[in-house]
Amino acid sequence: MMTNTYLPLVGGVARSVSTFAEEYRKQRHKVLVVAPTFEGRPPPKRYESYVERVPAIQNFNGSDFSVCLPMAGALNERLDSFQADIIHAHHPFLLGATALRVGASKNVPVVFTHHTRYEDYTHYVPFDSPAFREVAVNLSTQFANLCDGVIAPSESIATMIKERGVESPVKVVPTGIDIKAFSSGDGRGMRKKLKIPDDAFVVGHLGRLAAEKNLEYLAGAVGIFLKINPGARFLVVGSGPAEETVRAALTREGVADRLHLAGKLTGPRLAAAYHAMDVFAFASMSETQGLVLAEAMAAGLPVVALDAPGAREVLKDGVNGIQLPADAEVQTFAKALTQLHDDPAMRETCAMAARETANVFSKERCAKMALDFYAEVRRGTLRQRKEIEQSPWGTLVERLGVEWRLITERADAVVSALMV
Structure with missing residues (x-):
């Protein structure tokens, strides 16, 4: 290889x-x-x-x-x-x-x-x-x-x-993906380490923080969501040159203090990070497969993402999360996050379907x-x-x-x- x-x-x-x-x-x-x-x-x-x-x-x-x-x-x-x-x-x-x-x-x-x-x-x-x-x-x-x-x-x-x-x-x-590895994790311990309250609603994201990941769009949408929902937090796993792009977008919305940057994580710490989240957000248009989406689903997370190559093979709108048009405005993405935030029953239904989806990608x-x-x-x-x-x-x-x-x-x- x-x-x-x-x-x-x-x-x-x-x-x-x-x-x-x-x-x-x-x-x-x-x-x-x-x-x-x-x-x-x-x-x-x-x-x-x-x-x-x-x-x-x-x-x-x-x-x-x-x-x-x-x-x-x-x-x-x-x-x-x-x-x-x-x-x-x-x-x-x-x-x-x-x-x-x-x-x-x-x-x-x-x-x-x-x-x-x-x-x-x-x-x-x-x-x-x-x-x-x-x-x-x-x-x-x-x-x-x-x-x-x-x-x-x-x-x-x-x-x-x-x-x-x-x-x-x-x-x-x-x-x-390793279904067993991602199906469990010490999410509470990860929250404690990152100083995220147990009762906070956490939007999560994982990936290289780079221009091709459409992070300005994603951070803008999450920033709007955080402004609407004062108790929510944004957990980002990964590092890269676009870190400041994420921080700047949240600063514009006045919510940068609710951003938690975990850096690069692997193994049990990565699984714990997924389990510290309530929903997974993804806006990249350059992916060729939905690897991180499958990992998030193995952890039982509903996903909100844009319709793009890779993502559409994993995400089924209304089944295991919410899929938005590729040209959706940031406000639309923020509304989708709010929908899952406000509807625990929908989150649970999507979480069950997400775990079933992940099995296909073992x-x-x-x-x-x-x-x-x-x-x-x-x-x-x-x-x-x-x-x-x-x-x-x-x-x-x-x-x-x-x-x-x-x-x-x-x-x-x-x-x-x-x-x-």
């Missing part, structure tokens, strides 16, 4: 890779995760035992992300000794390109998970522009077509990438779906791999072909964007 983001970075892709890797290992599969180095507290040794770290530039362009440097010789040696049956790329660039090269060298099929709408993240590079966003779309589409199979984390994303021109076999496989079920797709891809590429294996120059020709396709596809992506 080759990824440009991984633990200790807390984010959707990192959590997806770690969740699948751990579940595969529990099912007696061998896993090697190739990921960049990150500054900060190192992950537990039990995770690092199957991770190969690549040197990387830290905090690229002021972000939390690392940019991988070219692979070291030691990494090649470890990959050579690891007898992979499948190579799973989690990004279409950097280590994603490396995944294609390794796949060609080892005559192993490559699967790619289209985790992200990459055009929503181009603000992390200094030369962001409409043309560059088009390049991001073209690059991810063309990379997908260089792979033997593509995983989409939601039906919305599967439909989108097919419309953009992805022709490789596509399978919808959400990232699984990590065991999702891991089996991914493993079944791996097997399907191996069967579909068997004849081609045998032909390459039997040819004395097969592997070399395949490797040169990958390099040529990477060069030409990238050039085409740039040219196509500039001609729009």
Whole structure:
């Protein structure tokens, strides 16, 4: 599994890779995760035992992300000794390109998970522009077509990438969650730690505090809600460059003193934070799956969110929460929160349905779906791999072909964007 983001970075892709890797290992599969180095507290040794770290530039362009440097010789040696049956790329660039090269060298099929709408993240590079966003779309589409199979984390994303021109076999496989871990938690203890009264109504949110998460909108809506409901609080789990955006929005409404920033949380502390909430609020339009929504639902939380890819696969309006139109005004979002605040019976009904919804996203079920797709891809590429294996120059020709396709596809992506 080759990824440009991984633990200790807390984010959707990192959590997806770690969740699948751990579940595969529990099912007696061998896993090697190739990921960049990150500054900060190192992950537990039990995770690092199957991770190969690549040197990387830290905090690229002021972000939390690392940019991988070219692979070291030691990494090649470890990959050579690891007898992979499948190579799973989690990004279409950097280590994603490396995944294609390794796949060609080892005559192993490559699967790619289209985790992200990459055009929503181009603000992390200094030369962001409409043309560059088009390049991001073209690059991810063309990379997908260089792979033997593509995983989409939601039906919305599967439909989108097919419309953009992805022709490789596509399978919808959400990232699984640990139902048992999130079904219980010391919410009261978390409230005490954060100085939130036991009887306060708590609106919660979890995620990276970044521009692409639509946090100015969310904080504006929650600010209006808090102003209407003096006893309510806002609990935010996560950190990032948009923290001040959240604080400023609540300050404008005069309710910043009821904002509780918990920072990054994992494990039991994360579960406790979910259980300290009464409702979960989410306004991101850039998600490709509703991972945090599923986690919140496993904790029995009704959800209020905007209609967007990923979220619509998890949230059912009037069943396990309230889904609002993508263009809903902040006042409308605030009214939805007030509706759940004022109707305990509705909250309880939605909470019961939320727990049932979460079961569909169990990590065991999702891991089996991914493993079944791996097997399907191996069967579909068997004849081609045998032909390459039997040819004395097969592997070399395949490797040169990958390099040529990477060069030409990238050039085409740039040219196509500039001609729009």
